[in-house]
Amino acid sequence: xxxxxxxxxxxxxxxxxxxxxxxxxxxxxxxxxxxxxxxxxxxxxxxxxxxxxxxxxxxxxxxxxxxxxxxxxxxxxxxxxxxxxxxxxxxxxxxxxxxxxxxxxxxxxxxxxxxxxxxxxxxxxxxxxxxxxxxxxxxxxxxxxxxxxxxxxxxxxxxxxxxxxxxxxxxxxxxxxxxxxxxxxxxxxxxxxxxxxxxxxxxxxxxxxxxxxxxxxxxxxxxxxxxxxxxxxxxxxxxxxxxxxxxxxxxxxxxxxxxxxxxxxxxxxxxxxxxxxxxxxxxxxxxxxxxxxxxxxxxxxxxxxxxxxx
Amino acid sequence: xxxxxxxxxxxxxxxxxxxxxxxxxxxxxxxxxxxxxxxxxxxxxxxxxxxxxxxxxxxxxxxxxxxxxxxxxxxxxxxxxxxxxxxxxxxxxxxxxxxxxxxxxxxxxxxxxxxxxxxxxxxxxxxxxxxxxxxxxxxxxxxxxxxxxxxxxxxxxxxxxxxxxxxxxxxxxxxxxxxxxxxxxxxxxxxxxxxxxxxxxxxxxxxxxxxxxxxxxxxxxxxxxxxxxxxxxxxxxxxxxxxxxxxxxxxxxxxxxxxxxxxxxxxxxxxxxxxxxxxxxxxxxxxxxxxxxxxxxxxxxxxxxxxxxxxxxxxxxxxxxxxxxxxxxxxxxxxxxxxxxxxxxxxxxxxxxxxxxxxxxxxxxxxxxxxxxxxxxxxxxxxxxxxxxxxxxxxxxxxxxxxxxxxxxxxxxxxxxxxxxxxxxxxxxxxxxxxxxxxxxxxxxxxxxxxxxxxxxxxxxxxxxxxxxxxxxxxxxxxxxxxxxxxxxxxxxxxxxxxxxxxxxxxxxxxxxxxxxxxxxxxxxxxxxxxxxxxxxxxxxxxxxxxxxxxxxxxxxxxxxxxxxxxxxxxxxxxxxxxxxxxxxxxxxxxxxxxxxxxxxx
Ligand SMILES: Nc1nc2c(ncn2[C@@H]2O[C@H](COP(=O)(O)OP(=O)(O)OP(=O)(O)O)[C@@H](O)[C@H]2O)c(=O)[nH]1
Ligand SMILES: [Mg+2]
Numbered sequence: 039x040x041x042x043x044x045x046x047x048x049x050x051x052x053x054x055x056x057x058x059x060x061x062x063x064x065x066x067x068x069x070x071x072x073x074x075x076x077x078x079x080x081x082x083x084x085x086x087x088x089x090x091x092x093x094x095x096x097x098x099x100x101x102x103x104x105x106x107x108x109x110x111x112x113x114x115x116x117x118x119x120x121x122x123x124x125x126x127x128x129x130x131x132x133x134x135x136x137x138x139x140x141x142x143x144x145x146x147x148x149x150x151x152x153x154x155x156x157x158x159x160x161x162x163x164x165x166x167x168x169x170x171x172x173x174x175x176x177x178x179x180x181x182x183x184x185x186x187x188x189x190x191x192x193x194x195x196x197x198x199x200x201x202x203x204x205x206x207x208x209x210x211x212x213x214x215x216x217x218x219x220x221x222x223x224x225x226x227x228x229x230x231x232x233x234x235x236x237x238x239x240x241x242x243x244x245x246x247x248x249x250x251x252x253x254x255x256x257x258x259x260x261x262x263x264x265x266x267x268x269x270x271x272x273x274x275x276x277x278x279x280x281x282x283x284x285x286x287x288x289x290x291x292x293x294x295x296x297x298x299x300x301x302x303x304x305x306x307x308x309x310x311x312x313x314x315x316x317x318x319x320x321x322x323x324x325x326x327x328x329x330x331x332x333x334x335x336x337x338x339x340x341x342x343x344x345x346x347x348x
Numbered sequence: 349x350x351x352x353x354x355x356x357x358x359x360x361x362x363x364x365x366x367x368x369x370x371x372x373x374x375x376x377x378x379x380x381x382x383x384x385x386x387x388x389x390x391x392x393x394x395x396x397x398x399x400x401x402x403x404x405x406x407x408x409x410x411x412x413x414x415x416x417x418x419x420x421x422x423x424x425x426x427x428x429x430x431x432x433x434x435x436x437x438x439x440x441x442x443x444x445x446x447x448x449x450x451x452x453x454x455x456x457x458x459x460x461x462x463x464x465x466x467x468x469x470x471x472x473x474x475x476x477x478x479x480x481x482x483x484x485x486x487x488x489x490x491x492x493x494x495x496x497x498x499x500x501x502x503x504x505x506x507x508x509x510x511x512x513x514x515x516x517x518x519x520x521x522x523x524x525x526x527x528x529x530x531x532x533x534x535x536x537x538x539x540x541x542x543x544x545x546x547x548x549x550x551x552x553x554x555x556x557x558x559x560x561x562x563x564x565x566x567x568x569x570x571x572x573x574x575x576x577x578x579x580x581x582x583x584x585x586x587x588x589x590x591x592x593x594x595x596x597x598x599x600x601x602x603x604x605x606x607x608x609x610x611x612x613x614x615x616x617x618x619x620x621x622x623x624x625x626x627x628x629x630x631x632x633x634x635x636x637x638x639x640x641x642x643x644x645x646x647x648x649x650x651x652x653x654x655x656x657x658x659x660x661x662x663x664x665x666x667x668x669x670x671x672x673x674x675x676x677x678x679x680x681x682x683x684x685x686x687x688x689x690x691x692x693x694x695x696x697x698x699x700x701x702x703x704x705x706x707x708x709x710x711x712x713x714x715x716x717x718x719x720x721x722x723x724x725x726x727x728x729x730x731x732x733x734x735x736x737x738x739x740x741x742x743x744x745x746x747x748x749x750x751x752x753x754x755x756x757x758x759x760x761x762x763x764x765x766x767x768x769x770x771x772x773x774x775x776x777x778x779x780x781x782x783x784x785x786x787x788x789x790x791x792x793x794x795x796x797x798x799x800x801x802x803x804x805x806x807x808x809x810x811x812x813x814x815x816x817x818x819x820x821x822x823x824x825x826x827x828x829x830x831x832x833x834x835x836x837x838x839x840x841x842x843x844x845x846x847x848x849x850x851x852x853x854x855x856x857x858x859x860x861x862x863x864x865x866x867x868x869x870x871x872x873x874x875x876x877x878x879x880x881x882x883x884x885x886x887x888x889x890x891x892x893x894x895x896x897x898x899x900x901x902x903x904x905x906x907x908x909x910x911x912x913x914x915x916x917x918x919x920x921x922x923x924x925x926x927x928x929x930x931x932x933x934x935x936x937x938x939x940x941x942x943x944x945x946x947x948x949x950x
Contacts, residue, residue, distance in 0.1 A: 051584070052645065053367045056648070061649075099596070100602075184445045186428075190443055191428050191442050206429050206440065207429070207440075210769060211686055212470050212770075213759070214474065215702070216761050218700060218763055218770045220763055233443070236445045315363065340429060341430075
């Protein structure tokens with residue numbers, strides 16, 4: 039079962055990644071020791087892969103003491119869903135998949151309703167419904183502080199009101215690594231064990247620990263069309279194509295993964311992890327640039343978070 | 349930014365180097381508007397840690413809400429909340445990440461407003477180095493001192509005094525020297541070691557590159573200093589300590605104790621002690637997902653299995669040989685109060701340490717610290733943002749060590765039971781071991797004792813009853829103690845028992861305002877317990893009253909009057925803890941008399 043890890047290289051001091059990993063494990067165990075019904079939100083992306091890997095380390099040899107939950111908008115890349123099911127079976131995970139039934143009924147989708155409505159109904163509302171349905175009092179997420187300016191402000195243990203709202207102006211102090219997990223009635227906690235990891239840390243850790251990731255992160259010839267200045271992959275036939283749309287086959291990869299109509303690809307020849315890391319070091323844009331939802335307005339992520347978006 | 353490799357061969361070398369770079373965590377702090385966020389924004393910008401899309405939105409935002417006309421307002425890079433951008437201030441701490449060829453950095457940009465001191469403390473609690481900013485126009489302010497004091501308290505030993513906005517003071521060396529002198533006068537008294545650097549954050553002078561107008565300054569730039577300042581000493585060389593965080597018990601064949609090592613190292617075969625119980629055992633294996641380890645070091649999160657079937661659970665602490673952890677129920681701590689509602693002495697609060705959550709009370713502060721002078725001052729009320737020394741007491745003994753020698757085991761947070769908010773942070777100064785002074789006192793008494801030929805045994809035979817101490821407690825009106833005590837004394841006397849009610853009643857003030865109440869109280873207890881001991885040695889029943897007897901006092905009482913028995917009469921029904929925790933014999937007022945009579949003939 040166990041193979042020796044590449045990140046613990048020195049007997050007298052911990053490498054940077056080993057230290058980050060140990061701190062994240064501490065956070066996982068603290069939540070399990072102090073909350074009643076935790077869950078891990080699993081988005082299938084690279085950060086989720088790292089999160090899952092560390093969770094398995096934290097509780098080894100015991101199985102994960104909490105379920106995973108994927109909020110399925112029904113617009114994820116096909117390869118993501120295949121990867122999710124494969125990982126769940128392989129590791130014997132308790133994987134809850136939840137879709138907003140009301141949104142499904144109304145056939146909400148990014149092409150027909152726009153990205154804002156789609157994200158709100160199928161992601162934000164769906165998440166709130168699922169948390170209420172299962173009465174989870176703590177939810178792990180893979181967000182990092184280096185992703186975005188309002189994330190940079192968020193605590194590792196971040197409280198949500200009964201209405202799932204974040205009050206950024208009134209966060210509890212968070213001192214040392216002593217975490218106050220006391221909740222008021224109806225409150226829940228979002229916990230971010232990867233808060234202090236950077237994008238480079240994540241990739242390097244995936245590389246050294248040989249963590250499986252969705253193949254969409256690596257470059258491959260894929261069919262894409264240009265929409266709003268982004269390269270959108272034609273993942274299925276729900277994609278409306280007009281006469282002027284040209285489907286090209288380009289060698290592309292994705293820096294982040296989400297709903298395929300909202301996720302921009304980048305042209306790349308990077309077919310290996312070192313090549314990805316190399317490209318990342320040279321890039322001049324942030325990883326969130328490939329996401330449509332972040333760019334509508336200066337404080338948009340903060341507002342979405344206040345409304346309950348993860 | 350760290351230079352990027354040209355080709356694929358170098359990438360492995362780059363990653364290897366990146367992984368082994370040292371990490372330095374620092375904060376920016378100081379008074380309102382001194383330019384902290386501008387400094388960090390500028391530093392990220394100059395070290396190329398800003399992506400093009402981020403820079404584009406920074407430029408738009410600067411035009412829309414910035415303070416800089418058409419220029420970039422660098423503070424907007426870190427002031428990420430809508431409310432902060434609207435008001436042009438920092439409300440909460442922002443964490444940013446960058447690296448150079450030499451080191452990696454995590455910087456926490458903290459707010460200057462006094463109202464948000466708790467957020468500043470949040471950032472400072474995990475920092476190695478503090479950059480204290482000063483506006484060259486205003487010099488040292490109260491907030492400059494408050495932040496410096498918090499930083500010092502938390503054990504951040506490296507302070508950089510960054511004198512900013514030099515451009516607005518004509519880059520004057522005289523102004524700079526004046527401020528350095530003022531700060532030195534304050535810092536020397538506080539034991540704060542600092543270096544000073546003149547800056548113009550807005551213009552990027554002396555951040556990465558030297559300022560042309562600051563040619564009179566020949567010290568390092570800010571980045572030059574951050575890249576070379578020695579890191580704090582690793583806690584690896586201390587004795588081993590690790591709080592048990594969670595017991596891993598997937599099936600009957602495995603029982604592992606998980607935790608993150610707080611100090612020292614541990615190896616298979618090492619003998620360890622489990623505190624507070626003091627049980628001894630041996631490390632059988634160190635289990636990780638990546639295989640068994642022979643040894644593990646400070647900072648690692650591991651799972652330990654032990655050789656014996658010892659009782660160990662969350663909150664216990666494993667320690668190795670030579671450790672300095674003390675098990676105690678009471679400590680002296682420096683507190684920073686962080687709630688708008690003042691500290692209520694004697695109120696029950698939650699305390700959370702690195703290891704566990706316990707209930708406890710805080711006594712009125714011995715003194716507060718004047719943040720302007722650093723001097724101690726009298727004061728009995730702790731308000732928001734006050735710093736002071738208090739005695740804290742828990743409902744159970746917990747293992748602790750002073751903050752200065754083992755920060756993870758010497759720190760705690762205080763949680764209000766009504767709001768669930770974190771209302772205070774505490775740094776342990778000293779721990780009174782469980783009944784430590786009491787056992788010292790017993791030894792001392794023994795040394796001076798001369799035993800006569802008539803012993804207690806003879807007296808028991810003559811009196812036909814045992815000597816016993818009866819302590820009335822609870823929080824009830826004063827005359828109730830006297831009424832119950834007198835009734836018991838009288839009834840026993842009628843029953844031919846040698847009983848004496850000691851008329852002195854220990855009525856502690858619930859809202860004690862006396863400054864050195866701790867020492868005074870200890871004195872009075874010693875006297876009271878000694879008198880009780882003498883009466884029992886004389887074969888008698890000794891009746892007394894102590895308002896609100898605490899668990900640790902009960903322990904001390906037991907130690908001092910040992911081997912005699914104690915019966916505690918619980919007048920308000922809230923003292924079950926004395927039975928469960930101290931194993932004391934607790935009865936209600938109604939049952940008291942028959943119970944005492946039974947025990948006397950026992
Ligand atoms: N002229 C000049 N102005 C500066 C300099 N550094 C900062 N400022 C200005 O000072 C003002 C306050 O700057 P901030 O960076 O927001 O100050 P702060 O210390 O982060 O403020 P708080 O976080 O709210 O305490 C802004 O208008 C800055 O542009 C400097 O070196 N020179
Ligand atoms: Mg600021």
